[in-house]
Amino acid sequence: MTNKKENIKRLGLYLLIAFALSLLLIVFRKPMETSARASFIITQLFSFSPAIACLITRAATKEGFGDLKLHFNFRGNFRWYLLAFALPLVCFSVSMLLPVIISGYGSRLSGFTAKNVLSVIFILMGQSAVVSAGLLGEELGWRGYMNCTMEPLFGTFGTCLAGGIMWGLWHFPIDISNYLGGGGSLSFSMESAFSRLAMLTCFGVFLMWLTKKTGSIFPAVVAHFMFNQSQNALMSLFMESDIPEDADVGKLADVFGYVPMALVAVVFMYLLLRMKKTKTPSV
Amino acid sequence: MTGFVYKELKQNLRYILLTVVSGFIPLIVLIMFRDSGETASDFQKLLEIGLIGGLLLAGGMEMAVLNGDDRKLWAYFVSSTSEGYKGFLRVKYEMIFVMSLLFLTSFTLCEQLITAIAADRGMMVESSASAIAVPLVFIQFLLRSVDIPLFYRFGAKRAIP
Numbered sequence: 352m353t354n355k356k357e358n359i360k361r362l363g364l365y366l367l368i369a370f371a372l373s374l375l376l377i378v379f380r381k382p383m384e385t386s387a388r389a390s391f392i393i394t395q396l397f398s399f400s401p402a403i404a405c406l407i408t409r410a411a412t413k414e415g416f417g418d419l420k421l422h423f424n425f426r427g428n429f430r431w432y433l434l435a436f437a438l439p440l441v442c443f444s445v446s447m448l449l450p451v452i453i454s455g456y457g458s459r460l461s462g463f464t465a466k467n468v469l470s471v472i473f474i475l476m477g478q479s480a481v482v483s484a485g486l487l488g489e490e491l492g493w494r495g496y497m498n499c500t501m502e503p504l505f506g507t508f509g510t511c512l513a514g515g516i517m518w519g520l521w522h523f524p525i526d527i528s529n530y531l532g533g534g535g536s537l538s539f540s541m542e543s544a545f546s547r548l549a550m551l552t553c554f555g556v557f558l559m560w561l562t563k564k565t566g567s568i569f570p571a572v573v574a575h576f577m578f579n580q581s582q583n584a585l586m587s588l589f590m591e592s593d594i595p596e597d598a599d600v601g602k603l604a605d606v607f608g609y610v611p612m613a614l615v616a617v618v619f620m621y622l623l624l625r626m627k628k629t630k631t632p633s634v
Numbered sequence: 635m636t637g638f639v640y641k642e643l644k645q646n647l648r649y650i651l652l653t654v655v656s657g658f659i660p661l662i663v664l665i666m667f668r669d670s671g672e673t674a675s676d677f678q679k680l681l682e683i684g685l686i687g688g689l690l691l692a693g694g695m696e697m698a699v700l701n702g703d704d705r706k707l708w709a710y711f712v713s714s715t716s717e718g719y720k721g722f723l724r725v726k727y728e729m730i731f732v733m734s735l736l737f738l739t740s741f742t743l744c745e746q747l748i749t750a751i752a753a754d755r756g757m758m759v760e761s762s763a764s765a766i767a768v769p770l771v772f773i774q775f776l777l778r779s780v781d782i783p784l785f786y787r788f789g790a791k792r793a794i795p
Contacts, residue, residue, distance in 0.1 A: 386754055387749075387750035387751075387753035387754050388747070388750045388751060388754055390750065391746055391747055391750040395743065395746075422639070423728055477768060477769075477772065478768060481734070481735055481738050481768060481771055481772075482738065482742075482768060484735040484736075484738065484739050485739055485742065
């Protein structure tokens with residue numbers, strides 16, 4: 352079997368297992384509503400499904416487990432760990448704060464004192480060092496296996512696009528389960544799903560660059576953790592501010608919600624393509 | 635897998651697995667004493683005591699991985715590698731760090747499962763133990779930062795009373 356056929360087979364098996372486990376959220380929706388234990392087990396299976404899919408695929412295709420990218424590779428790469436921590440926080444700060452400031456509510460950001468901001472940053476630093484390990488369940492699969500298998504087939508740009516779409520679609524059961532449970536409308540669920548798909552496709556470019564630059568999935572784990580937690584941390588500071596509940600920032604919030612992440616995608620796509628060019632010797 | 639990582643895994647797999655198990659101590663106690671846990675505060679106490687016990691056990695496992703390298707044969711092996719003694723120490727520190735992460739992850743999973751079991755029994759248990767676990771794990775790092783250099787400088791008998 353050629354390398355291309357082998358990669359297609361591996362990728363197909365990996366995606367089949369990952370998506371089959373993600374569909375458990377829809378299939379077992381009723382038991383999850385009635386039993387907290389069932390909800391816990393299914394949620395954990397869903398969260399770890401990319402890692403489970405990676406390990407099963409590697410075992411089934413006899414690839415071995417030698418290149419899981421589980422070394423930290425701190426030497427020479429510590430600055431990229433810091434970038435993984437800081438960039439999502441900066442992006443979400445820009446996307447959430449700028450609309451508020453431009454709409455004239457800048458003076459109402461009383462929760463954003465130096466003490467509050469510093470304490471949030473230190474808490475996030477501590478948590479990202481230890482609590483983020485749970486996200487290995489996703490990154491071992493997406494960046495540690497799927498991207499490596501996709502790149503020989505689709506190229507770097509294709510991998511970022513297709514990989515991001517796969518990552519976003521894998522989250523679809525979360526978005527649709529609320530509607531299926533009777534809460535929210537279908538249009539809201541679909542809007543949430545597509546919004547997440549766009550954000551994750553853009554953010555996935557940064558994660559792929561981090562993984563290739565450091566040869567480790569741990570910076571991607573830290574960045575993914577910060578992507579999830581930055582929004583919660585910023586919302587907690589907004590809750591302490593005295594912005595009126597009926598404050599309307601209009602379309603600005605919609606636009607600014609995507610612009611920073613889109614810029615990140617463009618910059619790191621350029622860096623990825625340049626990295627590829629540097630590694631490929633010219634004839 | 636590089637030489638040192640493979641060596642550490644082969645030598646210390648049982649300690650690494652025991653570290654994961656130590657995070658599940660509250661669940662093991664709950665299974666052993668099925669009739670316990672009548673109120674939410676019982677579950678809360680179980681989690682807090684399990685955290686302390688599990689953390690102490692995990693700390694013991696982390697120190698146990700330092701033993702076993704005191705034979706001359708290992709010194710020859712370490713010297714023969716390209717990374718040398720610095721690489722050996724680096725991998726030791728990384729492995730002990732990963733063991734702490736494994737304990738924290740397994741304890742967090744255990745706490746969520748116990749909270750779910752309590753919820754099925756109609757009780758509301760606050761999942762605050764894993765929030766306490768994070769600073770305790772950092773204290774664990776502080777203790778290891780003192781233990782490990784003393785161990786390698788003075789040997790096991792003098793460094794660890």
